[in-house]
Amino acid sequence: MKFTYKEVDGILKLSLSGDLIGEDNGIDIIEVINDQIQQGSILCLVDISELRYINSSGIGVLITILTKFRNKGGELCLLNPSENVKKLLIITKLNAIFSIVNDEQEAIQLLKKAVD
Template sequence: MKHSLTISGNHVNVSLDGKIYAHDAGIVRDELLEVIDRGATDIRFDLSKLSYIDSSGLGVLVTVHKRTVEKNGKLVLTGVQGMVAEILKRTRLDKVLHIE
């Protein structure tokens, strides 16, 4: 999986590409929690190039969502499609997370 972070003030754009598994999820989680702890409150994930997400990837989304809410911020998912959309629906995370 490839990922990139673009930080502008308290806004962070995260782009994920490929398939996210446990090892990659831990790296992304740690980077984002560090950025949030430095003051970022609004996180936008672009998942348009993500073809698969496992439970550890879902855990990253939930953890980042909880941390941003604690900081009076928000997490937004964009480009959700295919298998990723199906997994979010099956886990009912589409009811919890903001998807555009």
């Protein structure tokens, strides 16, 4: 799995691609999140459009990220999941916990509204 991140207008955008199955990538992602939160980030947009597969460890990584942001008074939004990932989020009822949108502008509006 590969990931990139950048901050734009106060929102951390994390892009994931490949298979999110925990392993070392999960630890690396959490380290980046911790660093960004220490620098003051409280809003996170996670682009999962290029994510092919996610297992229970990968779900754990997403829940950890969500928890870290919400504990700081922030919010996280998942952007454009594939059909397979979307089905998994519905089956596990995580679609009730995560904000999931298909449009980046909608996600940015949702995140900014969450902290107003």
